[in-house]
Amino acid sequence: MSDGDGAPGRLSGRLVALGVTGSIAAYKAVELLRLLTAEGADVVVLLSASASRFVGALSFAALSRHPVETDVLELQADGRIGHIVVADSADAIVVAPATAHWLGAMANGLAADVVTAACLATSSPVVVAPAMDGDMWTHPATQANVARLRDAFAYAIVEPDTGSLASGQSGVGRLAELPRIVDAVVAAVAGRPIRQPDAGARPPLAIAPVREEDLGGRHVVVTAGGTREPIDPVRFIGNRSSGRMGVALAEAALGRGASVTLIAADVSVALPVDRARVVRVETADELRSALLETLFGSPPAPPVARFDALVMAAAVADFTPRAPAAGKLSRGEGLSLELRPTPDILAEVSRIARGAGGPGSPGDGVIPRPVLVGFAAETGSLDRAPDKLRRKGLDLLVANDVTEAGSGFGSDTNRVVILDAEGGREALPLLSKRAAADRILDRVAAALDARDAAGQTAAMQERNA
Template structure:
């Protein structure tokens, strides 16, 4: 836990306590500015470990305390992360213990920004955060609301309970370490004319949550997504497409190079047979649009020799298990995750979901939860089934 100068440091004390309750071992490194807000003794009492403040520590072997700390940690969180420290982190400074620790780390790094709203919005800060994101640093927050300076806006450090949830994901299970996962997400758009298209209600939230969960589980992730309003997580490979044909091509060009394919996209089943280069005018009372079936991406991936571990999705309005198991068999999938549509709390555009997951000789229900939580559970389940299948094939 790295603590920089800011009034939000009092929240970090509570976060340290919560982490200990969850069974984590916490070691704290503080900047001089941080100690002006919360004393080192507070963090020593809450963490159960001495607090580190000096770059060169005579009590450690060779005086290289920052190296030993960097090698010890499974995860580093800077909370609060001041605008000044974010700038120094981006520049690669190592002039104090905490900045040197971040530069010498080999583990994941996350920061929880906390500052005045104008400082957060400043182009310099935004540029610094963007570069850190490019380097794989996880940015947690800030939240919107009332600030210590009396102003309103973005700049509040996330609450300890919220950070705790993020950390549980960031620490990751490592169940996909060394594996590659290709994920398709979001809707497709099938063009009718220059202004119209056929599409569906998919927001891409579930697919993006799965991509993030796979990243946190240690996988190398490729993401092929249709038109979405959400910002995708930064993946190793990211391809944006429009139509079902484009998604089919993008997935099939890459799937053989991945260990696992998760088809979470809501791909159009049909596409207009003809595209009008001119806007279709409203003339007759009725309009008939001939449609043709689109290529089946899931079935095509499952036919690759050898195929990746292939996971499908099914959104059903009735008889969910029979339809899902039918797709599992007919498309020769390894697993299928099905959700009932027509419920306001699940499926398209919702922040929550519930899944019934089926494989050849088993099934499990993932009850209603946030899509983030459902994605984590699904990734763990996919990892279990993947390793079980591969251990059987090699034994």
């Protein structure tokens, strides 16, 4: 082992691609990754779409320090094709756990997922550790597929163990003990030269790119978390927002030199209280008051822009009880709640900032013109998002489908689409929320730079007129 005793690991200098498919045993792949790393291997992970519903890409990315390949149609940040880079640079590919479905796809050369595509494209040894229900394993189809992989493709098969299975039954089909899989990888590469010692030709590192302080001198206001609307002193109507995306945005903006105000409703993550101005709120009404004061100052003074960009990531309730009870309600005969709609805070901010009416709004809006970013958490189609962007007068709208695996509330990752006022649409791959935050702030920083450049040009033209 390479850790602890100082001796080089048996996979020292090797790049091992770990393909994970959608078995209940997928969680064991996290430990397998650790064992391979302990043997000195540089590990890059490929996840089938089903696998990423069992284990999130973030754990693998954090432990492997490489972005995780999840989508066969997604290019790497530098434009390279991820599964081909892996196929061309890995010393071995180990598929563990391998599902019955994956064995069938592989036996037939069906390259619809990153794991199969990489195996098809590689000339390196492939090690396969199947895991499944006992009857699936003994089915002639599975056995024929395994035989083809072993005999026709010369893949090393690490036969599953006998023991208790996820189905509650006992039988053959359990993923082999992990040291046995590591030994099979070591045996597969034995005697072969290291395939690609040049790190530049291997998959990229997942280290967040060092960004210059491109938000230095800017005041970025971020809202985060879910509001709670009181029913009585002990009960409330809330939502599933964890505040992760908003806090990631605040952290990312701080990292890029911005001064940050974070208006936080209910969140389940730590807040950067030592580096940002943090304002805690509970209800939609409280969030509105705190936000308007932060952005424009207190009435009756005319609104002035006290911010450069607002990123409205909070999940603000659309409805609130019309008359919360002063005392705790008893169970009684049941309860009917009358709800009233809450104000559309972002639309109101936009009206004030853009000068299209609203309380105390000057004719032309505030100067300099702030950048307004909204979020749209949708379930299913994102079709309504462009209309929301237009209606609210936003510069950018970040839309995501919160029902998608690995996206939305409570998850550490997010797959978002950034829409802009010019009709542009940028679909980002599944990213950690921090990486998604940086991609959103790339757009904010660019919009602010464009705003300033336009302001300077206008001032010069005025001087020269």
